[in-house]
Amino acid sequence: MLFSKRKVKGYATDTGGTTSHTAIISRALRVPAVVGMKTISKNVSTGDFVIINGFDGEVIINPQEKTISRYRLKREEFIHHESRLIETINLPCETLDKKSVEISANIEFIEEVEFLVNCGHCGIGLYRTEHLFMSKGDYPSEAEQIEEYMHIANVTFPKNVTLRTFDLGGDKVLPTSVKEINPNLGWRGIRISLDRTDIFKIQLRAMLLSSVKKNIKVMFPMISSLDEVRKAKEILNEVKTELNNQGAVFDNDIKTGIMVEIPSAFVLADDLAKEVGFFSVGTNDLTQYMLAVDRGNELISGMYQQLHPAIIRALKAIVSSAHSNNITVSICGEMASIPIAVPLLVGLGFDELSVNPGIFPEIKQIVRNINYADSKKLSEQVQTISTESELIKVLDKFLSEKVKDKLI
Incomplete structure (x- = not known):
């Protein structure tokens, strides 16, 4: 699988594992992914609203508004956490x-x-x-x-x-x-x-x-x-x-x-x-x-x-x-x-x-x-x-x- 981070927001697959070639690339590009879900391709249709939670291995299809709000907050917290980590990138690695x-x-x-x-x-x-x-x-x-x-x-x-x-x-x-x-x-x-x-x-x-x-x-x-x-x-x-x-x-x-x-x-x-x-x-x-x-x-x-x-x-x-x-x-x-x-x-x-x-x-x-x-x-x-x-x-x-x- 070849993809661009600019075009892909996330993905979920029926097959694959955490050390598969595709999973490795997704982590490198910071693309949310859940792999090995067996039937996800049958359960998702074009136009569905999907939340991909790569941390917990969850895919939520057409969630309620309160769930969407909760995950948007989690995303903001994660972005803030990452920005704090990046502040240390030029410090010595010791x-x-x-x-x-x-x-x-x-x-x-x-x-x-x-x-x-x-x-x-x-x-x-x-x-x-x-x-x-x-x-x-x-x-x-x-x-x-x-x-x-x-x-x-x-x-x-x-x-x-x-x-x-x-x-x-x-x-x-x-x-x-x-x-x-x-x-x-x-x-x-x-x-x-x-x-x-x-x-x-x-x-x-x-x-x-x-x-x-x-x-x-x-x-x-x-x-x-x-x-x-x-x-x-x-x-x-x-x-x-x-x-x-x-x-x-x-x-x-x-x-x-x-x-x-x-x-x-x-x-x-x-x-x-x-x-x-x-x-x-x-x-x-x-x-x-x-x-x-x-x-x-x-x-x-x-x-x-x-x-x-x-x-x-x-x-x-x-x-x-x-x-x-x-x-x-x-x-x-x-x-x-x-x-x-x-x-x-x-x-x-x-x-x-x-x-x-x-x-x-x-x-x-x-x-x-x-x-x-x-x-x-x-x-x-x-x-x-x-x-x-x-x-x-x-x-x-x-x-x-x-x-x-x-x-x-």
Whole structure:
């Protein structure tokens, strides 16, 4: 689904979940949405007056006037709350005991960049380049990519922008007419890039030629083995050699990293950390693959638990592997945008939280109202918890006691 914030006031769908592609985009653009309602399309007719309450997952069709008045008041209160939060965007992003935490933005479309002004001109922790393919229906040319990447780098400068190489397949459009029985376990991410080295080289050339300001980082998705990383780096070095021979100007020391989102990458984290300059944990797919739960399958949607204890323990191990090898580690999955999870992620030691632009001010305000020491104790406490429901209670209690009463 592609839409413009200027044309859409809100939406409700029969299918989908909170981590679906469409839901993620709606949150980034601050478009009210309720997904997975099963029969909403049958119950709403053209001309109906509809209230979409994205906070509580409610859709009210043709409400009474008193209900409309109540929700208009709630909307005004929310707008006021947001304006108060935005007042803090240029303040340091650090905990009460002065622990710095980088907060950056997940960006899907070039149009979203305009919302970075509400994030204090933060960096971009994840730029999903595959939208160039999805909007065109074919691989973009080198010139088209350079134009976009340079624009993003210029807008973000002096902050960094992490460009993820094409992550097609799975729940995204696949560049082939072949139907896969299980696309989530099929031809996707880095696998496509390594098979189509001609396309991969064009993208890497574009990224390198856009890196003159030295604020671009390159990230490879869906890494499952050391061989994939080494092959990707080998191809990158080939492109560098070609550009150097042509006398091109680019960042020869450009940083490369990987998405940690497959169980094998988590198990091999210590080895992988020796090969790259940074990790970025994609909790959406990591959760899906570790729990063997299709996040788009409504029959088992309740089993897709982002705060499952197994995931939390995996995150601790990933951070430990990164830091023991002197590389940074960020988290760019939806978990980073869940308010109750933020103190835990800070306590686990993540160097960077890459979040939806729409929730950036709130996440920053949470960080500014917690102590790192308390968060570290919290992260140690939850390692002994065995169920998600119990873990959520602990996280919610921490947020209520330490943060909510301090939010401006």
